[in-house]
Amino acid sequence: MSTSTTGTAGKLDFKPVLWTPGDWNAFFGFGTNILVNMLVLTGLLRFVLKMPDTLVFGRILPALGLMMCLSTFYYAFLAYKLAQKTGRTDVCALPSGVSVPHMFIVTFVIMLPITIKTGDPMKGWSAGLVWVFFQSFILMIGGFIAPYIRKITPRAALLGTLAGVSVTFISMRPALEMYMTPQIGLVCFAIILVSWFGGVKYWKNIPAGLVAIAVGMIIAWGSNLFGLGLGGLSVKGLGDAFASFGFSVPIPAVGQVFSGFEFLGVILVTAIPFGIYDLVEAMDNVESAEAAGDEYPTTRVLTADGVVSLIGCLMGNPFINAVYIGHPGWKAMGGRIGYSAATGLMVVILSWFGIISVLLALVPVVAISPILLYIGMLIGAQAFQTTPVKHAPAVVLALTPHLAAWAKLQIDTMLGATMNAAQSVGGLAADKVGAVKSAAIASLPQQGVLYHGLDVMGGGSILAGLILGAIGVFVIERDFLKASAFALAGAVMTYFGFMHGEAVGIGGGLGVTPSVALAYLVMAGGFYALGRTSVSVPYTSHMDMPHAAPAE
Numbered sequence: 237m238s239t240s241t242t243g244t245a246g247k248l249d250f251k252p253v254l255w256t257p258g259d260w261n262a263f264f265g266f267g268t269n270i271l272v273n274m275l276v277l278t279g280l281l282r283f284v285l286k287m288p289d290t291l292v293f294g295r296i297l298p299a300l301g302l303m304m305c306l307s308t309f310y311y312a313f314l315a316y317k318l319a320q321k322t323g324r325t326d327v328c329a330l331p332s333g334v335s336v337p338h339m340f341i342v343t344f345v346i347m348l349p350i351t352i353k354t355g356d357p358m359k360g361w362s363a364g365l366v367w368v369f370f371q372s373f374i375l376m377i378g379g380f381i382a383p384y385i386r387k388i389t390p391r392a393a394l395l396g397t398l399a400g401v402s403v404t405f406i407s408m409r410p411a412l413e414m415y416m417t418p419q420i421g422l423v424c425f426a427i428i429l430v431s432w433f434g435g436v437k438y439w440k441n442i443p444a445g446l447v448a449i450a451v452g453m454i455i456a457w458g459s460n461l462f463g464l465g466l467g468g469l470s471v472k473g474l475g476d477a478f479a480s481f482g483f484s485v486p487i488p489a490v491g492q493v494f495s496g497f498e499f500l501g502v503i504l505v506t507a508i509p510f511g512i513y514d515l516v517e518a519m520d521n522v523e524s525a526e527a528a529g530d531e532y533p534t535t536r537v538l539t540a541d542g543v544v545s546l547i548g549c550l551m552g553n554p555f556i557n558a559v560y561i562g563h564p565g566w567k568a569m570g571g572r573i574g575y576s577a578a579t580g581l582m583v584v585i586l587s588w589f590g591i592i593s594v595l596l597a598l599v600p601v602v603a604i605s606p607i608l609l610y611i612g613m614l615i616g617a618q619a620f621q622t623t624p625v626k627h628a629p630a631v632v633l634a635l636t637p638h639l640a641a642w643a644k645l646q647i648d649t650m651l652g653a654t655m656n657a658a659q660s661v662g663g664l665a666a667d668k669v670g671a672v673k674s675a676a677i678a679s680l681p682q683q684g685v686l687y688h689g690l691d692v693m694g695g696g697s698i699l700a701g702l703i704l705g706a707i708g709v710f711v712i713e714r715d716f717l718k719a720s721a722f723a724l725a726g727a728v729m730t731y732f733g734f735m736h737g738e739a740v741g742i743g744g745g746l747g748v749t750p751s752v753a754l755a756y757l758v759m760a761g762g763f764y765a766l767g768r769t770s771v772s773v774p775y776t777s778h779m780d781m782p783h784a785a786p787a788e
Contacts, residue, residue, distance in 0.1 A: 258570015396634025452603020
């Protein structure tokens, strides 16, 4: 906690200033960051999930705008109360918005697979709402247990499994999109790379993301003059965006939330571990703000994130709210209280008046892809950068289930498209689709593709990566008793289908994948015996080591 008297007014009835000149700098910087995130999010909904514009612009974005406005106003209020309590004029509000890592996770791990499986983006939307529904309650009640979970789970396991998601489900698609239109993708990637990794500052300190988007627009629209059509933008598309320009307010979506409970088994497998990650992320970012001199109550922050996320969910928003990293930066820029509330007003205007649709018709999606790849790179690298070097093998081990899950999704998608294509040209009877697909899968091992292995290893990849990463860390540390405990946890979760299974349950009474559960149980017994007969080295938790907060 800061004891500095910098900016102290020295009056008991001190009334903080709501807006300062420095708030303009923070507003344009943070506002641009939020705008880029909203463009990315809208692109995911329209072009990845193929959701209709009526759903995206009429239901989801207005609900998201409401959630973010409530969040930014609340954190401006907390900053006001802190400034009033301390009599300081240098208090900066916590930045907040849609959690960027979770934006991709709920899209690619929850909504996309369910949309592909059912062929209905509305069901994917409902599943995303249920995911946020459970995440919200985990945030609200988890503040009391988060420190304990964080203490017993190695950082390499927590960040390693997140890195697996970043390498596969976050990084691969935008990387492929960049190389499909390299004239825009690679150029924009270079602009981002030299700034965010190389430290190059652009004119007037314009954010690199905004520069990349502007250059991408110039190339895309300029290519139309030569008939190249890079980026897929057109005057007609822009006109259609203006034609759909309107005003939409959030509408309750309680029915859609509860209809998504049919996918509860799939959702719980990811909601629980990422709820834990949310807790760790929020605590880290509150600690970062405290180090910069502004001490906020962790429980109130976690509760606020949970409450506003729940409100957004019940109104139709499938994305969770989070406190962002970067408080010290906005504070150093001059941000105080007003920049947070102003950002909330900006989001409401953009989302309720349909302005995002116009921006998307102006900006090529491939210009945003490098930003997604950067996020994936940052999250993946963080697992190695903020953990001991000797834990690197455990991080790689935590990655492997996600590689299996991603590969299986590619195969399943290809097989589904092939079956549909065969039916559409009249070469495959409808009653033969299942048999042909089964025969194709059965023949894959002869081609060197171990589909069954991908299926089993990739099932519940979030938890599987966490358990394997933790086992790896404790074995490296020769703390075999803790390795045994995590192996036992793996056996229990596998038995009930949270890991390495197709669905949550108990199968025929022996578990969903009994052979894998038994193998984990044998591992647990072996580690336990080794721990009792040899000298174990106590594991030092990442709570006891300096660490950086997760990136937003």
